[in-house]
Amino acid sequence: MTVSNLDTVAVAQGSPDTEQPWAELGLKPDEYERIREILDRRPTSAELAMYSVMWSEHCSYKSSKVHLKRFGDLPSETPLGKTLAGIGENAGVIDIGQGWAVTFKVESHNHPSYVEPYQGAATGIGGIVRDIMAMGARPIAVMDPLRFGAIDHPDTARVLPGVVKGIGGYGNSLGLPNIGGEIVFDECYQGNPLVNALCVGSLRHEDLHLANASGTGNKIVLFGAKTGGDGIGGVSVLASETFEEGGPAKRPAVQVGDPFAEKVLIECCLDLYAARVVEGIQDLGGAGLSCATSELASAGDGGMQIELDKVPLRDSTLRAEEILMSESQERMMAVVAPDKLDAFLEITGRWDVEAAVLGEVTDGDRLVITWHGETIVDVPPRSVAHDGPVYERPIARPEWLDAVQADSSSSLPRPADPGADLLALLASSNICDKTWVTDQYDRYVLGNTKRAMPHDSGVVRVDEESGLGVAVSTDCNGRFGRLDPYAGAQLALAESYRNVATSGALPLAVTDCLNFGSPEDPGVMWQFQQAIGGLFDACLELGIPVTGGNVSFYNQTGETAVHPTPVVGVLGVIDDVATSVASGFRAKGEIVLLLGETRDELDGGEWAHALHGHLGGQPPVVDLAAEKALASFFVDAVRRGVLASSHDLSDGGLAVALAESVLTGGTGASVDLSPVLDRDGIDAFTALYSESTARALVTVRSESDLVTVVGIAEAHGVPVARLGTTDADRLKVKDVLDLGLEEMGAAHTGTMARYFG
Incomplete structure (x- = not known):
């Protein structure tokens, strides 16, 4: 969405004869009617803006919820203990022994990275790092599974260097080692690259924080960067529609990142946690304040009242709807007890991090937002954050699949010169050496990286005294997914699981980033359903939980969808990283x-x-x-x-x-x-x-x-x-x-x- 689209949103809400621009905001007719039913009235323009971004595919998972709920039936226990936080939280948290826990998650920033490669990829790193911070953890490493179109295509030459520079520029500036990932080239990703980002963080058990706003009278504090006009609608809109032929056309919707501001924010958050002055916390990513306020209130035990005009702004001309939808980076929202507010603000002041008290937790069941004394939002928070649309999309096995599966490679000519074939394979785009990319990433900053590219998995030390650490790998072969999405998902899990194991680590948990085409295509939904089934059955047999992840739909240009690409991350624990192989x-x-x-x-x-x-x-x-x-x-x-x-x-x-x-x-x-x-x-x-x-x-x-x-x-x-x-x-x-x-x-x-x- 561009800023100009929002000109029509600020229609005078007191004019019932004026048609509201729900379609321009990405809402379907039945979704708009449901909003009216929930509120029992016409929504204000601010409410319409909130519902539109929170009910987007990217934020609401409206096409995938019915399938993802299967993961909730997986055992939460691992060989080392219980999963401390799982699906539904900002990131999964698992016990790795000796009082330590790790949190990890992978998410997508696909469409923004095609539109604006540098900032799209950079803010993908920033966003996943804040998810890890929000759990009370110190981020300790990042990884990037990347997929691009044909290596010799002109647009790949535009996208790939920018993406790599964005990842390196943001991650290196944060001082986080990039310990692994993948770089895959395939024509199916032409016009729709997949830029997934994973972050790992470490914490002591007692430092775990969750995203909820509880305790009547507790203060709601927004801290970090000021809110600007960049990223209005952002990933919440970009990731919820199909690209058309013709190239980038949505630049204003891509967020702009500042890694140095995020580095300060990391240290500030860790000081806040150490001082025990945070009751609940939420990062601001997709859907911005719309998400943070509604999710915190929804997960709490009361309501919330917010004064939107107290939000620190970079652009004083922003309207309320724009402030609610802005996805400006490097921002967090905390719930703080009144008697700890001064200590909280003293710490943010010490780090020169701007903080503003926007409101408080109330004893009601409504999220109420005012703008210069006028109530512009009065909604049940669950209806925005969690009780959005749920679709059971039509599902049909693609008609072309039988012919593809019958076309075996057994008919291909065997090589007359096996050595020549091996040399050609070593020079091919997916097998060739990738140090041109990985040398742009700092792999050993912080001094705790034991293994990184080109080894099978990244290995990083968590406890410097005992040597306790973790190994992490991400994998997926989209071609296998096209041939058989059920087996393809299992093969992705199996390879990632194997990569972690070869280092000597015991595989403990899974995170996934499920990249698929349009959910409105029955064939794509069949692929998605099969992949979910494959992952569930495999995790059940391996005895390994899925702790969280991301669904990325609409990875499609015109009628051309990407191969089913369920990227699977596996994390394992190793008693002493010095022994890793x-x-x-x-x-x-x-x-x-x-x-x-x-x-x-x-x-x-x-x-x-x-x-x-x-x-x-x-x-x-x-x-x-x-x-x-x-x-x-x-x-x-x-x-x-x-x-x-x-x-x-x-x-x-x-x-x-x-x-x-x-x-x-x-x-x-x-x-x-x-x-x-x-x-x-x-x-x-x-x-x-x-x-x-x-x-x-x-x-x-x-x-x-x-x-x-x-x-x-x-x-x-x-x-x-x-x-x-x-x-x-x-x-x-x-x-x-x-x-x-x-x-x-x-x-x-x-x-x-x-x-x-």
């Missing part, structure tokens, strides 16, 4: 082992996609029992210190895992596939490029460690095949290929620089 062959003479079973599973994989432009068939089989066994193996083996390296097998299969391991560590390897071919009944090509799940590549330093590892694997039911040893500066696969590290490195590292300079 890295990927990469770093020393000669180590023994190379393949864990897991390989099947003929090439459909949807990188070999078919990158080298042949093919997408069809059935995705790899999901074996959650095998994933769980593999994770148990890694936790056991890492604690016993018998692994020299570990790397999961995923995109590009064993061939790419071997290549990445020799390139990351700088040491070659000589391997023989015969043990795998004989055991699994496959040929060498399948052994190299299959993307079968529940597999990993590890090395051990000695024969005695090998005996121990084989024993651990047998105890957990994990198949082991001895492939060879690390040596010299070449990757040799007996009777298949022989490539030098220098040649492989040149192919791997040249792609990003060629396209982006």
Whole structure:
């Protein structure tokens, strides 16, 4: 929404004959009528503005609620204790032992990042960090799963550099390490990139804060940056409609971030928590004050009264509706007991953070907002924040799916020169080295990062005394989601779960960012329903809760929707980050082992996609029992210190895992596939490029460690095949290929620089 759209909102509410601009604000006819029924009158222009942003798809989840409620049936217990905060809070919080808890969440900033790449991505980081702050935690790391259109498309050259600079510019300025994520290129994301942002924070159990306004007479304090005209409607509107062909056209709706103001806000909040002067707190993100006031009041035990003219403004010409809808960044709202208000304001003053008392908690059940003495909002807060529309959208399996699933990659020609295929794959857009991007992020600021890109997961220390820490990974293969959204969601979870496990961490909890096309398309809703079912069933089998996340619909340009892309983040705990295992062959003479079973599973994989432009068939089989066994193996083996390296097998299969391991560590390897071919009944090509799940590549330093590892694997039911040893500066696969590290490195590292300079 642009500011000019709001000119029509400020219609004199006392003119009943004047048509209200509910359609221009994104409301449907039945939604407008429902607002009138709730209020038993015509809404004021301010109320109409509030309902319009809070009932948007982005804020209300009106098309996804009926499906997401399944996650509430998952167990909240983890092996280390109870989930301390889950779905419905600003972010999930889980117990990781020793009195520590971590909070983590992933959200989308897709459409704003297409419209204004730098600010869209930057404010995506700012928003997710404030979600973590609102739980009482100190943010300790961020991650970014990113997806763009074709690497050689002109618009990718416009969007990607801006997004990367926005993420780096905001995150680096905050002093937060960026420890992982993904960068995927696919034509389906042309015109609709996916810019997801994850943040992790740490806190002691007693520091947990929740978003509710309780206690009659408690004061409502807005603090942080002043409210401006940037971001009016913002993500709440941008993320709730489909893009049309023709490019960016909604720049005024994108928020503008100030990372240095947010850094001060972080420290100020932590001081407020330490002083115990906050009863409840809410960040201001999507829908701004409309969201903060209605959600705090709705989650509390009374009502709320707000004087809107007390909001500090950057632009004195803003109207009440604009103030309510502004999504200006770096703002928080706190509930403060009257006897603690002076202490609260002393702390905000010490940090030079502007604070204004806007009102108080009342003993009624209404949210009342005044503007220069006139009541402009008088609503039941739940009707705005939680009891919005709930749609059961039509669902239909797409007619095109049968033909796609029947089009297997088995008909594609096998390579005459396997070495040439591996070099081409290493240079392909999704496999190529991404340090052009990751070098723009500070990965080790704060001094607690143990692992970051290019390792399987990011590992960061939480407790500097004991070494207690967490590993986090995000993953999703949208091509698998297109072939089978149920299996695709499970495969995303399985890979993220596996990435966390290979570091030696015990997987504990899930957050997700569900990126789909228009919910008004029955085929898209079928994909969404299937993905939810897949995630639920997989989490149930793995015994891992979903603690929160985000749904992003309308990722569609015209009639072209993105592949179903349910990005899944998994967080695991490791007793001492010093024991975590890295990927990469770093020393000669180590023994190379393949864990897991390989099947003929090439459909949807990188070999078919990158080298042949093919997408069809059935995705790899999901074996959650095998994933769980593999994770148990890694936790056991890492604690016993018998692994020299570990790397999961995923995109590009064993061939790419071997290549990445020799390139990351700088040491070659000589391997023989015969043990795998004989055991699994496959040929060498399948052994190299299959993307079968529940597999990993590890090395051990000695024969005695090998005996121990084989024993651990047998105890957990994990198949082991001895492939060879690390040596010299070449990757040799007996009777298949022989490539030098220098040649492989040149192919791997040249792609990003060629396209982006």
